[in-house]
Amino acid sequence: MNHRHTPGRRAIGAAAVLAAGALALAGCAGEGAGSSSSAASGQSGAAASSDITVGVAMPTQTSERWIADGNAVKEGLEAAGYKVDLQYANDDIPTQTQQIDQMITNGADILVIASIDGTALSSQLDAAGAANIPVVSYDRLIRDNENVDFYVSFDNYKVGVAQATALLYGLGLTDQDGKELDGRPTGPLNIELFAGSPDDNNAGFFFDGAMDTLKPYIDDGTLVVKSGQTAFDTVATLRWSQEAAQKRMEDLLTSTYGGGSEDLAGVLSPFDGISRGVITALQGAGYGPTLKEGLPVVTGQDAEIASVKLINDGVQQSTIFKDTRTLATQAVEVVKAIASGQEPEANDTTTYDNGVKVVPSYLLEVETIYADNIQQKIIDSGYYTEDEVKAGVAEGK
Numbered sequence: 001m002n003h004r005h006t007p008g009r010r011a012i013g014a015a016a017v018l019a020a021g022a023l024a025l026a027g028c029a030g031e032g033a034g035s036s037s038s039a040a041s042g043q044s045g046a047a048a049s050s051d052i053t054v055g056v057a058m059p060t061q062t063s064e065r066w067i068a069d070g071n072a073v074k075e076g077l078e079a080a081g082y083k084v085d086l087q088y089a090n091d092d093i094p095t096q097t098q099q100i101d102q103m104i105t106n107g108a109d110i111l112v113i114a115s116i117d118g119t120a121l122s123s124q125l126d127a128a129g130a131a132n133i134p135v136v137s138y139d140r141l142i143r144d145n146e147n148v149d150f151y152v153s154f155d156n157y158k159v160g161v162a163q164a165t166a167l168l169y170g171l172g173l174t175d176q177d178g179k180e181l182d183g184r185p186t187g188p189l190n191i192e193l194f195a196g197s198p199d200d201n202n203a204g205f206f207f208d209g210a211m212d213t214l215k216p217y218i219d220d221g222t223l224v225v226k227s228g229q230t231a232f233d234t235v236a237t238l239r240w241s242q243e244a245a246q247k248r249m250e251d252l253l254t255s256t257y258g259g260g261s262e263d264l265a266g267v268l269s270p271f272d273g274i275s276r277g278v279i280t281a282l283q284g285a286g287y288g289p290t291l292k293e294g295l296p297v298v299t300g301q302d303a304e305i306a307s308v309k310l311i312n313d314g315v316q317q318s319t320i321f322k323d324t325r326t327l328a329t330q331a332v333e334v335v336k337a338i339a340s341g342q343e344p345e346a347n348d349t350t351t352y353d354n355g356v357k358v359v360p361s362y363l364l365e366v367e368t369i370y371a372d373n374i375q376q377k378i379i380d381s382g383y384y385t386e387d388e389v390k391a392g393v394a395e396g397k
């Protein structure tokens with residue numbers, strides 16, 4: 001469609017003018033097609049979806065979940081007839097800002113963005129706002145800018161609660177639902193804490209959910225963070241780096257656990273990559289190698305295949321399963337609503353304040369995966385095949 005190069009072309013209206021958006025697009029499509037006056041004057045309703053390009057910016061391909069997200073969003077949008085410009089930024093902020101600038105220059109009509117640093121996209125969002133290009137914040141909230149129209153994610157606070165609950169369950173303190181068990185250990189049980197990337201808005205939600213859940217047990221002395229490192233900034237892991245997590249765990253073992261000779265019961269980990277770094281450090285210091293053989297309980301997130309395999313093998317204790325297929329489907333629904341000039345359906349309009357405004361959100365539920373429910377939740381649902389879990393071969397899921 002040559003409408004992309006039409007001078008003065010405008011894209012779909014942002015939130016405030018959503019209703020006008022379909023008309024703008026219809027007019028836009030009409031120009032390129034040289035079609036009837038009713039289309040050109042915007043009376044025919046929404047433009048054909050094939051006239052709409054959606055720019056999809058994803059953070060990195062080093063973690064499987066983002067590859068799965070990117071693929072699923074692209075497939076869903078293409079199935080609905082949209083053109084898709086999907087880009088990965090290698091966890092590099094300048095790469096992502098440049099990719100989004102390029103999408104805008106190339107005439108994207110809607111942007112779907114999973115940011116690397118949620119505070120680093122202001123000039124891109126200003127440009128999108130100026131061009132009336134709606135922005136959907138995908139999984140991670142983009143902060144400090146008013147041009148964020150909608151947020152699709154999982155319930156991030158509940159992810160943290162689920163991670164801490166898995167830890168409590170693994171330590172024999174509660175059942176899988178967080179209900180305290182009779183005859184539970186009174187401790188003290190030593191634990192250590194890891195949080196995610198400080199520039200990712202989700203990381204704080206995960207940590208808050210986890211700490212609110214662990215706090216009563218820390219307060220009554222059942223759990224002891226022996227290093228004393230409990231502040232978010234101290235335990236955060238820039239860019240969710242597996243290597244940085246392994247190094248920090250090694251340092252903790254040296255400084256606080258006699259190099260591996262002292263008891264460590266569990267480690268709160270917010271992401272499977274971090275979990276694997278932590279496990280490598282623990283095994284290297286002589287713990288385990290499996291849970292049965294005394295490896296500390298290590299939690300996780302994302303159900304990455306390498307971690308699902310470790311869970312199946314009795315090494316990593318748990319992960320939080322965020323079904324990227326459902327998030328992608330939700331994002332596609334949001335794009336469809338915006339493209340047809342409607343308000344996307346929100347199920348949370350209070351929680352996600354990005355510093356400038358509360359962004360209407362649609363939040364999905366998560367599930368905790370243990371060795372005993374991999375079959376039911378992961379394999380039977382078709383997320384991974386049994387062969388993938390047994391062989392640990394990733395196929396972009």
Ligand code: BGC
Nearest residue numbers: 063140200202240271301302
């Ligand atoms: C996502 C998590 C993911 C993490 C690291 C977060 O923003 O919500 O699912 O584990 O980024 O990629």
